[in-house]
Structures are given as structure tokens and as C-alpha cells.
Amino acid sequence: MSDHDIHAAHAHGPITRVGDIPAHDDHDHAGHAHESGHDQGHGGIGKYLLVFLALCGLTTMSFLTYSSVWPWRDQPHVGWAFMMAVSCTKAMLVVLFFMHVFWEANWKYVLTIPAAMMAIFLALMLVPDVGMRNRMVSQERALHMARTSDVRLMEQAAEAKALAELAEPAAH
Amino acid sequence: MNASAISLPHGHDGHSHSHDDGHHDGHGHHGPVLQYQPGLPLSRGKLIMWLFLSTEIMFFAALLGSYVVLRFGAPVWPKPHHVHLSEPIGAFNTFVLICSSVTIVLALESARANKAGQAKLWMLLTLLLGTLFLGVKGYEYQAKFSHGIFPQSPRSRIYEKPDLYYGSAVRARLGDPVIIDKLKELDDTPADKLTAEQVSARARLQQIRKMVASPEQQAFDLAVVADQVMPLPTEGPGGSHAGDGGGHGGHASGLNDIFPWLKLPAVIPGGNMWASTYFLLTGFHAIHVLVGLIVFTILLGYKLGPKDAGKIENAGLYWHFVDLVWIFLFPLLYLF
Numbered sequence: 001m002s003d004h005d006i007h008a009a010h011a012h013g014p015i016t017r018v019g020d021i022p023a024h025d026d027h028d029h030a031g032h033a034h035e036s037g038h039d040q041g042h043g044g045i046g047k048y049l050l051v052f053l054a055l056c057g058l059t060t061m062s063f064l065t066y067s068s069v070w071p072w073r074d075q076p077h078v079g080w081a082f083m084m085a086v087s088c089t090k091a092m093l094v095v096l097f098f099m100h101v102f103w104e105a106n107w108k109y110v111l112t113i114p115a116a117m118m119a120i121f122l123a124l125m126l127v128p129d130v131g132m133r134n135r136m137v138s139q140e141r142a143l144h145m146a147r148t149s150d151v152r153l154m155e156q157a158a159e160a161k162a163l164a165e166l167a168e169p170a171a172h
Numbered sequence: 173m174n175a176s177a178i179s180l181p182h183g184h185d186g187h188s189h190s191h192d193d194g195h196h197d198g199h200g201h202h203g204p205v206l207q208y209q210p211g212l213p214l215s216r217g218k219l220i221m222w223l224f225l226s227t228e229i230m231f232f233a234a235l236l237g238s239y240v241v242l243r244f245g246a247p248v249w250p251k252p253h254h255v256h257l258s259e260p261i262g263a264f265n266t267f268v269l270i271c272s273s274v275t276i277v278l279a280l281e282s283a284r285a286n287k288a289g290q291a292k293l294w295m296l297l298t299l300l301l302g303t304l305f306l307g308v309k310g311y312e313y314q315a316k317f318s319h320g321i322f323p324q325s326p327r328s329r330i331y332e333k334p335d336l337y338y339g340s341a342v343r344a345r346l347g348d349p350v351i352i353d354k355l356k357e358l359d360d361t362p363a364d365k366l367t368a369e370q371v372s373a374r375a376r377l378q379q380i381r382k383m384v385a386s387p388e389q390q391a392f393d394l395a396v397v398a399d400q401v402m403p404l405p406t407e408g409p410g411g412s413h414a415g416d417g418g419g420h421g422g423h424a425s426g427l428n429d430i431f432p433w434l435k436l437p438a439v440i441p442g443g444n445m446w447a448s449t450y451f452l453l454t455g456f457h458a459i460h461v462l463v464g465l466i467v468f469t470i471l472l473g474y475k476l477g478p479k480d481a482g483k484i485e486n487a488g489l490y491w492h493f494v495d496l497v498w499i500f501l502f503p504l505l506y507l508f
Binding site: 045048049052055056059062063065066076079080083084086087090091094095098099100104105107110111112114115116118119120122123124126127130131132133134144145146147148150151153154155156157158160161 | 212213214222223225226227229230233234236237238240241242244245246247248259263266267270271273274277278281332333334335337391392395396398399400403404406439441442443485488489492493495496499500502503506507508
């Protein structure tokens with residue numbers, strides 16, 4: 001990562017981002033550690049603050065599903081889809097602007113797309129063995145694992161307690 | 173390696189004019205002219221960092237993917253309130269990490285603009301925000317540990333369902349010599365030395381002691397015991413979460429909360445798998461945060477001028493990735 005390497009990167013304009021103006025003035029950068037020329041007129045603190053505000057706004061939006069204002073409380077899938085959309089938007093903002101990928105040359109596709117595909121396949125591979133593991137279980141396992149009937153039992157116990165507490169003051 | 177030697181045919185490189193007239197700049201032979209050309213237009217450090225990050229993408233994708241698949245394949249999964257997760261705290265931590273992502277970007281910009289002092293300040297702020305994140309995480313872990321939620325037994329006191337195994341675990345705990353002494357002490361304490369809450373809890377504790385010891389015990393009795401030990405907070409039908417922060421508001425909190433020494437086994441359906449995935453995901457994320465903090469501490473030893481901008485950029489890339497993982501972890505763990 002020496003200055004020489006960085007300068008060498010500059011000296012070969014044709015390999016930089018498509019649509020980028022070939023850096024004719026790269027000798028001006030000789031003393032600087034500027035990389036790939038992506039920060040020229042792109043970054044700017046204003047832009048970062050804008051992204052920051054957008055991220056804060058999006059976090060508030062996903063937090064909205066938790067609040068009582070959210071209208072689809074009885075349909076959790078709506079909230080999940082919404083939150084995933086918000087998360088993906090946030091991730092895109094961070095990757096594109098904070099990680100400067102928006103301004104990078106085409107090598108970004110070489111490194112990110114195969115990794116992203118691997119990531120998706122990895123998760124999909126887990127579905128048959130792990131995701132569907134409870135479709136067929138042994139009787140013994142079914143006996144010991146928590147089921148919705150157990151949750152209901154717990155809820156009934158809580159309700160019974162609430163009733164007992166309501167009755168208590170009346171008895172006095 | 174950033175640069176690779178590429179042989180170019182005559183007349184195709186930038187110095188073609190010197191070849192056209194038959195001279196070879198004093199080379200004296202007709203071999204190919206070698207010229208250095210960068211493989212990818214980015215510095216070596218950044219290339220390595222991106223390669224590392226692409227492996228990290230797969231690493232966390234595997235973890236997050238298994239979490240999602242385990243969670244949606246499970247017949248029962250605890251609600252965030254059942255496992256004492258606090259959404260506001262999680263949202264606060266998200267905010268802290270987003271802020272730290274901004275400060276590291278600003279540190280990089282300052283270093284590029286040759287404002288070393290400013291860069292140091294932003295870097296220090298990033299370090300502090302990262303530490304704050306870990307501090308909050310530690311506080312959250314403490315809340316889990318204090319409720320007996322650990323990733324593994326023997327520390328974990330979480331049972332999947334109020335069955336006979338749970339009943340015998342409660343009996344075993346109540347039969348512990350230390351607890352027997354404590355219980356005797358509690359029974360002998362005059363009522364005026366206890367708060368009203370403790371008096372009522374003592375009566376309930378005596379009741380469940382009878383219930384677990386009773387020979388004609390029903391499944392429902394054990395559910396009542398579990399509910400007394402650690403109630404599963406319910407969401408109000410109107411969606412109100414008010415007062416849910418520390419379990420039920422006031423009198424309805426569990427015996428384990430009122431008598432912290434009691435440490436009775438508790439029932440959280442699906443709680444064990446939840447604990448395994450939660451601690452694995454947040455634990456690996458916390459390790460990544462810790463590594464980031466170490467990197468920032470090392471970087472603070474540099475001048476942080478334009479010459480160090482490459483280092484800051486690479487550290488920043490890593491840090492943004494850590495932020496990125498949390499962006500997905502927060503909704504998946506706290507809001508789903």
C-alpha cells in the first residue's frame with residue numbers, strides 16, 4: 001500500500017471506472033495518498049451527513065413496527081417484510097456511500113457478487129436439513145421439545161393467576 | 173500482488189513511437205517489452221481488506237442464515253420480551269454504531285484534507301462509540317445472565333416446557349441445603365420486616381413448594397409454578413408495551429426477581445435454541461467490534477495525516493462491515 005502503488009494505480013487511467021475522466025492531472029496527486037480518484041467531488045461531509053440522517057430515519061422506521069402506531073400488529077409477516085426491506089436499504093446506503101463502493105471501479109463486482117451469491121446459496125442449503133428438521137421427528141423428541149400447546153399452557157396459568165389476583169381484593 | 177507484468181506487442185503500448193523507427197531504447201534485443209500494469213486499480217491493502225470482507229460476508233451469512241432457518245423451522249420461538257430483550261436498548265445500540273460509522277468516515281476525510289488533529293478527534297470518538305456499544309451489550313448480557321439465560325447447561329436454568337423434568341429441577345433446587353437455610357430464614361422473618369411485595373411473594377413461594385412436592389401433581393400445576401417463578405410477559409391486546417421493560421409492572425414480577433438468591437429453574441418455550449443463536453450471533457459480532465476497537469487504538473498512535481489515509485480507509489471498511497452486520501442483527505433478534 002505504498003505511495004508508489006497508489007500512484008501506479010493513477011498512472012493507468014483506462015482501468016479506472018467506466019465513464020471516469022482519465023486522470024491527466026495525476027502528477028498533482030503525487031504527494032497525496034488519494035486513491036483511485038473517487039473522492040474528487042464525490043464524498044463531501046454534507047453527503048455523509050445526509051446518509052447518516054437517512055440511516056437514522058430508517059432505524060426509526062423499523063422501530064415503528066414495535067410501537068403501537070404500527071397498524072399490522074396481528075400480521076407479523078407484514079412487519080418482517082417491512083423490516084427486511086428497511087435493513088436492506090440501510091445496508092445498501094452503508095455499502096455504497098460509507099464504504100465508497102458507489103465511486104469504485106468495476107472490481108467491486110468481482111469481489112461482492114460472488115460472495116453475495118455464496119452467501120445466498122449457503123443460507124438456502126440449510127433449509128432442507130435444518131429448516132425442515134421438525135417436519136418429521138421421533139416420538140421421544142416430540143415429547144421433549146417445546147410446542148405451541150406448552151405456550152398455551154403457560155398463558156392459561158398466567159390468566160388463572162390474573163383471575164386469582166382479581167378475586168383477592170374482593171375477598172378482603 | 174497489485175501489479176502484474178504484462179507483455180505488450182509492439183506498437184500497442186504508450187511508447188510506440190520509439191518502436192516504430194526500429195530502435196528499442198538501447199535494449200539491443202527483440203524480446204517482448206515488459207511493463208507494469210496494476211491488476212486491479214486499488215491499493216494492495218484495500219484489495220486484501222475487500223477479499224477479507226468477502227469471506228466475512230459468507231461467514232456472517234452462514235450464521236444469520238442458520239439463525240433464520242432455525243428460527244422459522246422451530247415450532248415455538250420465544251418473543252423478545254420472554255427473553256428479556258429490550259427493543260429501545262437495541263435501537264440505541266444501532267444508533268451508536270451508525271454514529272461511529274459516520275465518525276470514522278469523517279476521520280478519513282479529515283486525514284485526506286491534511287487535518288491530522290481533527291482526524292485524531294474523530295478516531296477517538298469512534299473508539300469511544302465502539303466502547304459504548306460493547307458496554308451496552310455487556311449490560312444486556314448481564315440482564316440475560318441474571319435471569320438464568322445462558323447458552324448451555326449447567327449454568328442455563330431454562331426449561332423448554334413445564335413438564336416432569338422441570339418439576340424435578342425445581343424440587344432439586346428447593347432441596348439444596350443453602351436454599352433450605354435461606355427458605356427457613358425467610359419463613360421466620362416477621363412480616364413487618366418485609367415489604368408488601370415480599371410478603372405476598374413469600375406466600376406464593378410456600379404455595380409452589382407444596383405444589384412441586386405434591387404426589388398428585390398435574391401438568392397445569394407445573395405451568396402455574398413456572399409462571400410464578402418467571403412469568404412470560406404478554407403484549408397487551410392494544411399493542412401497548414408500557415411497563416413491560418422489567419417483566420410485569422410491579423406485583424406480577426416473578427419469584428426469581430423478588431428473591432434473587434432463589435435462582436429457580438424457569439420455563440421459556442424455545443428458549444434454549446434462542447439462547448444458543450443469540451449468544452453466538454451477538455458474541456461473534458461483539459468479537460468483531462472488539463477487534464475494530466483494537467485497530468482504532470493502534471491507529472491513534474499514528475499521525476493520521478494524508479499518508480495514513482489508506483490505513484484509516486481500510487479500518488473504516490472493516491468497521492462499516494461490522495455496522496452492516498448489526499443492521500441485520502438488530503431487526504432479526506429484537507423485532508422479529
